[in-house]
Amino acid sequence: xxxxxxxxxxxVLKTGQSxxxxxxxxxxHNSMYWYRQDPGMGLRLIxxxxxEGTTDKGEVPNGYNVSRLNKREFSLxxxxxxxxxxxxxxxxxxxxxxxxNEQFFGxxxxxxxx
Amino acid sequence: xxxxxQSPLSLVVHEGDTVTLNCSYEVTNFRSLLWYKQxxxxxxxxxMLTSSGIEKKSGRLSSxxxxxxxxxxxxxxxxQTGDSAVYLCAQPPSGTYKYIFGTGTRLKVLA
Numbered sequence: 001x002x003x004x005x006x007x008x009x010x011x012v013l014k015t016g017q018s019x020x021x022x023x024x025x026x027x028x029h030n031s032m033y034w035y036r037q038d039p040g041m042g043l044r045l046i047x048x049x050x051x052e053g054t055t056d057k058g059e060v061p062n063g064y065n066v067s068r069l070n071k072r073e074f075s076l077x078x079x080x081x082x083x084x085x086x087x088x089x090x091x092x093x094x095x096x097x098x099x100x101n102e103q104f105f106g107x108x109x110x111x112x113x114x
Numbered sequence: 115x116x117x118x119x120q121s122p123l124s125l126v127v128h129e130g131d132t133v134t135l136n137c138s139y140e141v142t143n144f145r146s147l148l149w150y151k152q153x154x155x156x157x158x159x160x161x162m163l164t165s166s167g168i169e170k171k172s173g174r175l176s177s178x179x180x181x182x183x184x185x186x187x188x189x190x191x192x193x194q195t196g197d198s199a200v201y202l203c204a205q206p207p208s209g210t211y212k213y214i215f216g217t218g219t220r221l222k223v224l225a
Contacts, residue, residue: 031211042217043157043202050211058212090156094206094213101146101206103213105156 002026004106006091012112013081021076021109023091030095032074033103034058034066036087043090049074081113116141120203120216128224131193135219137203138185147186149177150202152218157202160188193223 045058049068150157163179
């Protein structure tokens, strides 16, 4: 039982490049989330997926797109990276049968955009 | 609007001290309150407090929930340098699917 996994762990991009961050969970959770965390700052929600087949914007969706590929996988895409997107990105999941309680986080992807 | 406020923002103590971290919340439909510890990586889950379980304890860490006054505290006794981290308080979704996180308390424990 790996929990929430993310790839890659580190990435350096040049301005304008694109990339996709991958996330998978093996806890049979319904909901999945993407957050970003800037140095010394709190977590900010980018997008979330309440259940397979649905996605919704969070607080800071501009410049990102997401895909809920199936119940396990939720990817985050940067179409044209900008230096302002330099951050640590966390994927999370929640939602066992019976309720939405603890949220579990992946190890994070540290992204630098030059 | 649902919100979570943590205090203090930061705290510096010496090993062996006891610390108390505060979390107050306003939520339309209370379900539970969550505490996380974040070192230089992803947040890790510590406790969940619900209406039916208003006190939790794990080793030197304990937490209580006051549903009447809408706050929770996290206590750490006999602090160690390994307790240095940001401690986050969060509300699970209520009416939406979004978790509401506080900005955290940054704890530094000096040897």
